Amino acid sequence: MPTHSHFLDVLTPREKEVMWLVSQGTQNKAIALLLGCSIRTVEAHRARIFKKLNVRNAVELALKLK
Numbered sequence: 001m002p003t004h005s006h007f008l009d010v011l012t013p014r015e016k017e018v019m020w021l022v023s024q025g026t027q028n029k030a031i032a033l034l035l036g037c038s039i040r041t042v043e044a045h046r047a048r049i050f051k052k053l054n055v056r057n058a059v060e061l062a063l064k065l066k
Contacts, residue, residue, distance in 0.1 A: 007064075010052045018045040019053075023062045 011019060014035075021031045028042045035042070055061045 007053065011049060015045050015049050015052075018042060019049050019061065019065075022046060022049070022058050023065050025058065 008016065008019075017035060018031060021034065026034075028039050028046070031042045032039045050056065050061065053061065053064060055064055
């Protein structure tokens with residue numbers, strides 16, 4: 001199994017920011033406000049993160065990060 005740092009290397013720095021907030025249960029609107037971007041941008045980041053890390057939802061993401 002790859003190490004955490006290895007499988008996270010596929011993410012951009014911004015995707016990593018979004019990933020940590022998503023994994024903590026932060027809603028898209030709150031993430032957008034925190035990061036100064038649109039909700040649509042957060043949704044796009046989430047979709048790319050889920051695809052790159054091969055997870056289907058935030059619960060799977062949180063479990064993968066444990």
